Amino acid sequence: MHGGGPGACGCFVGREREVHLLGALARRIGTRGGAVVVRGEAGVGKTALLERVAAESGARTERIRGFQAEEVLPYVAVTDLLLPLRAHFAELPGVQRDAVEASMALRTGGPGNPLAVCAATLGVLAAAGRRAPLLVLVDDLQWVDPASSRVLQFVARRLATERVLLLFGLRDRPGPVDAPVGIPTVDLGGLSEAESRTLVAAQDAALGRQAVEEIVERSSGNPLALLETTSALPSGASCGAELDTGFGSPGPTLRTVWGCVVDALPQPTRTALFAIAAGRPAGVRAVEPVLAALGGSLDDLVPAERIGLVAVRDGTPRLRSALLRWVVEDRTPLATRLLVHRALAEHAEAEQRVWHVAACAVGPDEPAARDLVEAAEAARGRGAHRTAARIWRRAAELTPDRRSRAERLLAAATDAYLAGRMDAACGACDEALSLRSEPLFAADVALVQGRAVAWAGHPQRALDGLVRAGDAVLAHDPRRARRLHAESVLPAVLAGRGDLVRQAAARCARVAAGDSEGAVVGAAAAAAGHAFAGGSPGPRPVVSDDRAGADSRCRAWDLEPLVLLAQCRTWLEDHGTAAAALDALVEQARRQGSAWLAGLALAARAELGWWTGHWAAATADAAAAVRCGEELRLPAVTAAALSSLARLDASRGDAAGCRAALDRALRESGAYGLGRADLERAAVLGLSSLGAGDPAEAVEHLEQAWRAAQAAGLAATTVVPFVGDLVEAHVRCGSTSRAEEVLAALEQAAATTGLVFPAAAAARCRGLLADHLEPAERAFAEAARLHARRPVPFERARTLLCSGEVLRRLRRPAAARPVLREALSVFEGLGARPWAARAETELAATGVHRTPRCDPAAPGLAVLTPQELQIARVVADGLNNAEAAAVLYLSRKTVEAHLTRVYRKLGLRSRSDLARFLAPLHAAPSAPAPGPSSVEARLSG
Numbered sequence: 001m002h003g004g005g006p007g008a009c010g011c012f013v014g015r016e017r018e019v020h021l022l023g024a025l026a027r028r029i030g031t032r033g034g035a036v037v038v039r040g041e042a043g044v045g046k047t048a049l050l051e052r053v054a055a056e057s058g059a060r061t062e063r064i065r066g067f068q069a070e071e072v073l074p075y076v077a078v079t080d081l082l083l084p085l086r087a088h089f090a091e092l093p094g095v096q097r098d099a100v101e102a103s104m105a106l107r108t109g110g111p112g113n114p115l116a117v118c119a120a121t122l123g124v125l126a127a128a129g130r131r132a133p134l135l136v137l138v139d140d141l142q143w144v145d146p147a148s149s150r151v152l153q154f155v156a157r158r159l160a161t162e163r164v165l166l167l168f169g170l171r172d173r174p175g176p177v178d179a180p181v182g183i184p185t186v187d188l189g190g191l192s193e194a195e196s197r198t199l200v201a202a203q204d205a206a207l208g209r210q211a212v213e214e215i216v217e218r219s220s221g222n223p224l225a226l227l228e229t230t231s232a233l234p235s236g237a238s239c240g241a242e243l244d245t246g247f248g249s250p251g252p253t254l255r256t257v258w259g260c261v262v263d264a265l266p267q268p269t270r271t272a273l274f275a276i277a278a279g280r281p282a283g284v285r286a287v288e289p290v291l292a293a294l295g296g297s298l299d300d301l302v303p304a305e306r307i308g309l310v311a312v313r314d315g316t317p318r319l320r321s322a323l324l325r326w327v328v329e330d331r332t333p334l335a336t337r338l339l340v341h342r343a344l345a346e347h348a349e350a351e352q353r354v355w356h357v358a359a360c361a362v363g364p365d366e367p368a369a370r371d372l373v374e375a376a377e378a379a380r381g382r383g384a385h386r387t388a389a390r391i392w393r394r395a396a397e398l399t400p401d402r403r404s405r406a407e408r409l410l411a412a413a414t415d416a417y418l419a420g421r422m423d424a425a426c427g428a429c430d431e432a433l434s435l436r437s438e439p440l441f442a443a444d445v446a447l448v449q450g451r452a453v454a455w456a457g458h459p460q461r462a463l464d465g466l467v468r469a470g471d472a473v474l475a476h477d478p479r480r481a482r483r484l485h486a487e488s489v490l491p492a493v494l495a496g497r498g499d500l501v502r503q504a505a506a507r508c509a510r511v512a513a514g515d516s517e518g519a520v521v522g523a524a525a526a527a528a529g530h531a532f533a534g535g536s537p538g539p540r541p542v543v544s545d546d547r548a549g550a551d552s553r554c555r556a557w558d559l560e561p562l563v564l565l566a567q568c569r570t571w572l573e574d575h576g577t578a579a580a581a582l583d584a585l586v587e588q589a590r591r592q593g594s595a596w597l598a599g600l601a602l603a604a605r606a607e608l609g610w611w612t613g614h615w616a617a618a619t620a621d622a623a624a625a626v627r628c629g630e631e632l633r634l635p636a637v638t639a640a641a642l643s644s645l646a647r648l649d650a651s652r653g654d655a656a657g658c659r660a661a662l663d664r665a666l667r668e669s670g671a672y673g674l675g676r677a678d679l680e681r682a683a684v685l686g687l688s689s690l691g692a693g694d695p696a697e698a699v700e701h702l703e704q705a706w707r708a709a710q711a712a713g714l715a716a717t718t719v720v721p722f723v724g725d726l727v728e729a730h731v732r733c734g735s736t737s738r739a740e741e742v743l744a745a746l747e748q749a750a751a752t753t754g755l756v757f758p759a760a761a762a763a764r765c766r767g768l769l770a771d772h773l774e775p776a777e778r779a780f781a782e783a784a785r786l787h788a789r790r791p792v793p794f795e796r797a798r799t800l801l802c803s804g805e806v807l808r809r810l811r812r813p814a815a816a817r818p819v820l821r822e823a824l825s826v827f828e829g830l831g832a833r834p835w836a837a838r839a840e841t842e843l844a845a846t847g848v849h850r851t852p853r854c855d856p857a858a859p860g861l862a863v864l865t866p867q868e869l870q871i872a873r874v875v876a877d878g879l880n881n882a883e884a885a886a887v888l889y890l891s892r893k894t895v896e897a898h899l900t901r902v903y904r905k906l907g908l909r910s911r912s913d914l915a916r917f918l919a920p921l922h923a924a925p926s927a928p929a930p931g932p933s934s935v936e937a938r939l940s941g
Helices: 016-027 046-057 074-092 093-104 114-131 148-156 193-201 210-219 221-231 250-262 267-278 284-293 298-306 322-330 332-349 350-360 366-381 385-398 404-417 422-435 439-455 459-473 478-487 489-495 498-508 519-532 556-571 575-591 595-612 613-631 637-652 655-670 678-693 694-713 723-733 736-753 756-769 771-791 793-809 813-830 831-843 866-878 881-888 892-906 911-922 934-940
Strands: 034-040 058-064 134-137 163-171 185-187 312-315 316-319
Touching: 016 034, 016 046, 016 163, 016 185, 034 046, 034 058, 046 134, 046 163, 058 074, 058 385, 058 793, 074 093, 074 114, 074 134, 074 148, 114 148, 114 163, 134 723, 148 163, 193 210, 193 221, 210 221, 221 250, 221 678, 250 322, 250 723, 250 831, 250 934, 267 284, 267 298, 267 322, 267 332, 267 813, 284 298, 284 332, 298 312, 312 793, 316 322, 316 771, 332 350, 332 694, 350 366, 350 385, 366 404, 385 404, 385 422, 404 422, 404 439, 404 556, 422 439, 439 459, 439 478, 439 489, 439 637, 459 478, 459 489, 459 498, 478 489, 478 498, 489 498, 489 519, 489 556, 498 519, 519 556, 556 575, 556 793, 575 595, 595 613, 595 637, 613 637, 613 866, 637 655, 655 678, 678 694, 678 723, 694 723, 723 736, 723 756, 736 756, 756 771, 771 793, 793 813, 813 831, 866 892
Parallel strands: 034 163, 034 185, 058 134, 134 163
Antiparallel strands: 312 316
């Protein structure tokens, strides 16, 4: 059974609160009874809930239900209930037995005294309950015959001392239904968005993510609507071609239920209902002239309002259920629909007017299509990319010329991509190519389709398609070819293959340059090639500061490669520039209405936060990116953010949180072959084990990471930093030969690339391996000098810890104490608990005992949840509550509630206080010491 009706899918979703409440009542039937009414609209899951409670109770269960066709037969429901319990009739007083048997047509004579029938029914149920606890389920109470309904309600109010629980299922809409008086009622609403997706996924229909999103959006959480809609779709449906019209009306059951009610309304009322369904929600003053133009008035809505189909909220008449909209449209003749849309067009605002004019078109209509194009461009200009995609698609449907239709489909695909609706973008691209296949247009489609396919979870397929498209157009337009080859770097990065990234960057460099529009993606491609090669020599990736900073002139299309460029700067150790760029990109993506690109930038900023020591802010960013990726079903965004969360948890000593995040990341990325998942998992688990003091387990994980990195061509890079951890783990296990072997590879990489991090890690490991004081001091001094050039607080503290350990081991406790004190202070400030404990232990071994203390420079941040910190940062940037709710995709009440808790936890009173308190989170990482590194020298050449 499921959350919405009798057992169609073999699972039950949601309803935890209701199951807990009713289950508690069912479990105590042995000591006391009662009755509860479960009320909700058709298909919302009343029957499934009752059956779930019955299955878990273990009590004897009797079931009856009302049928609309039997409402005229008195006592038919009572007869269904009492016949299986007839053995208990002998315990009734004679007058009660005679009355109930006459009512059940078991003896001659008319129906008995109604009160005697009520008392007899209570007596029979009480007698059955004394023998064994009894659960009675009465479904569809609204159709139980009136005589039986009176009896059942009489009994329900008198069960407190009996071992009988009576559960009613009552449909409250459509139609006027009064709940029984004096009986507790549980109102059952729709499933949540997450629960709705779970129920659809349980159908195993192999639907595309876009199809699932459409089903969930249009069902209003009604489980039966979810199931009937899902079962009606072909396997693999993506809904890409149905952004405007969706899936039509609900399934046959709900269509019949609601349709009968709509059909019974007067024609003027049905027309008025369609006017509300088709028009944008508007106040009574806006609706009234539309109804007047149709020859009606607001009075036409009275019959619908009387039976609960229409409610007025905030002065706006609305349909009580989103499902009703599709039934009303189904039941409205075409002529009436056209008439209503014309009336709405005359009274609507500009953007809505073009929609209604388009709805009046019954075939190709270029003037209407041109109006829609203007509306789509306006929606795109204000960042409403999802709306723009829907308008572009409708414009394409009305476009008679095949070439123009293909161009408008490509525009729809572009906006769908920017809105994070990758399946819709892929579908629109396929349709556009079916209309036009000439090389230049196909190249433009391939640019959009390549990105959408990659983020839909198929990076290798996207890479192959972009390379083929670039090769095909090379002879016609070298600049287009270069852009396609540059774009192929993006899916190569998602695939996590260093060799593929370097090949793509090389292809891009070989093709003629000079395309100003492709400058951003070209720079991102070059930077990725350098980063995945560990900063190897080659032309420096250059992009002007205004584009790198993503100011207001930056196109939404450029945001993705700009995020990649900023992330490459993190990997190439340009942390200050990366931080400034990512801050600007998060703001820009939110301002331009691209939630998923904001999530992508947050995931990149979370990774940077680990390097720069802003761990609290990084945790908040990663948590927000996870929510964004999960809501938009973008596994690569989710997996990247989860990997950052896992590394933060590993560094702080939260092994359980680390493993849980890694397991989720693997589930998100494993099915799609997204790169770095296995490598990241092994590397982070190794770091966690190393911090926990289990070097043998760390070696096992880190050797696995080494093999994966070698296969992917990433062993010598900062993309997944772990090689220094592997050397240290072998040193602590006593495997000095293997440690020397890996260290030699690390030192070679440091010499080749000129990156500071591998050089500092190598120097630290060389110090760990030293047997004498002089080489140890020389190695640790070199590591300290390198850390000063590129500050990474956690790594610097680890070097201090290792230095203190070696100094103590070589009998220099006095020299070890200040080093260990400093390491302990940094670890405590970061919240790296296991590392702080190790530093404390080493310090105690030198003869110093102290109580760990928290860093006073960051009081209070640890008490904020990631979401509270994310909201606090946005508000500290100057946004009001409404603006913060919009950019974080939360409700205003959620923002207000979290902000109140933030002020209370931090002891602050105003937004200005909050801005001052969080200012350190926005501080750029310390600038490197003067003088270019070898990698800088090579890049600048």
